[in-house]
Structure formats: C-alpha cells, structure tokens
Amino acid sequence: MVVKQMTDETSTMVDTSTLYIVPTPIGNLGDITQRALSILEHVGIIAAEDTRHTGRLLLHFGITTRLVSLHDHNEQYKANILIEKLISGQTIALVSDAGTPLISDPGYHLVSRCHQAGVKVVPLPGACAVITALSASGLPSDRFSFEGFLPTKSKGRRNKFTEIAQNPRTMIFYESPNRLLDALDDMLAVLGGERVVVLARELTKIFETIRGGPLSEIIDWIDEDTNRIRGEMVLLVAGHRAKKNDLPLEATNAVVLLVKELPLKKAAAIAAKLFCVKKNVLYRWGLNNLHQ
Template identity: 50%
Template sequence: MTITQAGALHVVATPIGNLGDLTVRAREVLASVDAICAEDTRHTRQLLGALGIERPLLALHEHNEADIAWKLVERLKAGESLALVSDAGTPLVSDPGYRLVREVRAAGLRVVPVPGACAAIAALSVAGVPSDRFCFEGFLPAKSGARRERLAELAREPRTLVFYESSHRIEESLADLVAVFGPEREAVLARELTKLFETVLGDTLADLVERVAADENQRKGEFVLVVRGCEDDQEARLIEGQRIYAKLAEHLKPSVAARLAADLSGAPRKALYGG
C-alpha cells in the first residue's frame, strides 16, 4: 500500500507528550510527504529531529491560514503530497486547519486522516464518567465574566463536558465552575497526560479546587477537565431559570423577571425570587 498519495493532504496526529505514541503510519507519512504544514515550525522541527526525519516545513497557523490555504491547494493540484500537523495531538481539535481542509475538499482533492493521540479522548478514557455521549468545548473564555456566561449556557447540558485549560487560568476556571455548576458536580482533572508528571485527579469540583490550591505542582502544565453532565432534571430547570432570571432582572422588575423565567424554564418562581 502506498504510504502517501500524490495531490492529497494528510492530517497527521502527533504525540501529546510521550514520543512512543506516534504511530508507525504517522512516522512513515511524515517522512514521505513533500512538505509538512505545521502550527509552529520550531516545535515540529524538534519532533522531526527526534524521529530522524528531514522534510520542508511550512508555517500554517490561525493568523495566516486563510491567506495561504489556496497556495497549498495549488501545490496539491500540481501533484505534491502534504501533511498537516499541530503542536501536539490531532490537528483541528482546538487547533488551526479546518479552513485548509475545507479548501482542499472544495477543490475535489483528497484529505487523508492519519489518526493518533488526542488529549480530550485520552482524558475521557481514564475519567470514569459517562463517555457514551460527550461534548467537547475546548478552551473557555479567558475573562471570568465571559467564562461564567458560557458555563451558564452549559450548566444543564446532560452530556459529559470536556474542556482544555492552561496553567495560568486553571484555578480561576475551577472556581467559576463551582460557582455555576455547584460544588458537588463530579469532575476529573487530567494534567500533563502521557508526560513524566502525569496526574489524574477526580471527585467533585469543590474537591478539585482544594487539591489544586494545596499543591503548586497541580497548577503547572496542560490540563483537560472532564465534567459530568447535569443528570437531575429539576436541577437543570433551576439552573436554566437562574440564568434567564439574571438576564431579565437587568431590565425588568424582579417579580416580573422571576415569573417570566419560571414560565420559560419550568423552575419554581419562589426559587428564583423570594418576593
């Protein structure tokens, strides 16, 4: 079987930490394509160096993707084979690439998946929470107000939720999750997956807040947060009612806002407004 295809874009998953997780097929594809499109060419050059591979690298990131996608399509039309990689894991999962893939497909050219590591799936596989249905949300907004607003929209989601988070926002994001989802919501925090200092902590959101605050090491690295969905229909109605009430109360009398929010959400009016 041919390793690479002329005129095709190969979307290649790379390790999220442990180099041993690179598949044999991925290694062969990276060594065989005419050029590799990389989110950060410096990072990818280090990976290729560790693998003993030398290939031309092309920078493709969120700031230039829309401008150079057509140029890459022209190279594919000319018969070249290209690979697309991100800094780690599966491209397009909270990483650039979808615009290029759309352009390639729109041109009638082949896009070939070369699957492998993905931090979201790795975390979900060890979290021990329902995984038959889940919702990947990527990174939450950086500012607390926007973050809480987004979480309020997700609070009654019945599917398991998967988030990415960075070291400098993990404490604040966990605090906002407690404030919006409640302290007892089951959650698992996976840190530095497949790397030397990998940890997987699980219990409730309140427990995670305490454990991260108590251990400086748990505030370092890259994080995947897996949160169990809302299973209590009554709780879901109350959460939605509170979200709607907060919006309406900005413009209406509290009693009127509570009545409308209760009608829209099914939550008890007295639970929204005690008057």
C-alpha cells in the same frame, strides 16, 4: 499517480493531490503511529503549526521532509498557496504541535478549502488529549461535549458554566495553568462544590496526573501544592444529574438567551410560558445563576 505502492495491508499509499491530517504525540514520542511516520516521510510538504517544534520531532525520527508554517495568524493566506500546490499534484501532511490537528489547533480553513476545491482529505487516527483524558477520567463517556478553551474573563467563564449547568453530558475543556484556579473558583460559584470534576495533567508525560472528585475537594487538593497545576491541562466536568424538581434544560437555556435582550423578569415569564413551568421558579433560578 502513486508515489509509494501499497504492497500489503500495513503499507502506506501516498496519493498525489491529497492532504493528510496527521496526529503527532501529545507527550510520549512512542505514541506516534507507523503510518504517521511513513506519511510524514513520503509527502512533499509538511504544514506545521510551529516548524521549530515539528522540526525536532522529525529530527528524532530521521525525517527530512520540507516544512512550511501554518498557524492561526497566517492560515487563511497560506491555505490559498497550499491549495494551489495540492491541485498541481503535490501531497501535503498537516500537523499541529501536539495531538490531532484542528482540535483547538489550526487547520480548519485549509481543510474547508480543500473540500470546496475538490481536493482529497485523508485523516489518520492518533493521539488526542480530549479522548485520552476522557478514557481515563471515570466519567460517563457515552455522551460528551468538547468545549475547547474556556473564556479568559471571569464573566465569560461564569456564563459558560451557567449555560452547561444542566447539560447531562460530560463536558471537556482545555485551560491554561495560569487561569485554572480562577476558572475553578468561577465553576464553584455556578455549579457548586459537589459537582464532580477531573483534572488530567501532562498526559503521557513523566508527571502525568489524573485526579477526580467533588470540585471543592479538587480545589483544596491543588491549594496544598500549586505544582499540581503546572503543565498541559484537560478539565472534565461531570454532567448534570436531573432531580425531581429540576427545571427543564430548554427553559433555563431560553432564559440565558432571552436575558441578553430583555429584563430577567420578562425573560423568565416568556420562557415559563413556552415550556410550561412556573415563572416565579424560573425567575428565582435566574437570580441565583445568572451574573448580569
């Protein structure tokens, strides 16, 4: 059964027993697509991270579709209920507070359960802070890795930065304004002040700011005016550029893993044998880069 018949390539067909993944604007309401609006208007239910937030979006566009909550604390329970509705023939749209659902937002359990139950899942393209920031960062975009939110504790952050220190890809993180300066200080301690980073703030909004440069310069720039870290943040880190005497990434990654169970000297010796590097060089790398 088709709720709305497709008449041309720009029309929207809404099928029964289908979950639609619908991106919403990350700031500027003009960024929502016509297809997204049509889906939100014609599905039976919208599952929203915050019904109050999404309710304001729907009110702006004159959409009256029923809202139900689906967030981190109720998703596994609510997923069962929504799956039953989908199997019975209802159509549901999944939205988050901003951007594309599931990108550091709820929805994974629901989508996974849909596939297990044989329920059709239809993704819509649209706003995503990760891709928006990357496209304007000036950093290489042919290979990148989205790492989500950084750990909340300094030790966890430093371990994460050590883990990615020799990764050649552009690395992308979300970070809270309240923790950003501490995160940059930890990054400075591990990656050094010359590593190029880009801070993308309040994307698509009035105070949108995209600032890049060596890490030490970015920290100084923020210290001049702490208002520069207010709002939603995306932090991009340039990938490692290999030098002639650099240790292979596989060897240092092995040390990071082995040192969780072994003394550093033993971990370095094992990794050195596995990857044919000098154990003393690997041991010194561990002393300088691992914070145990």
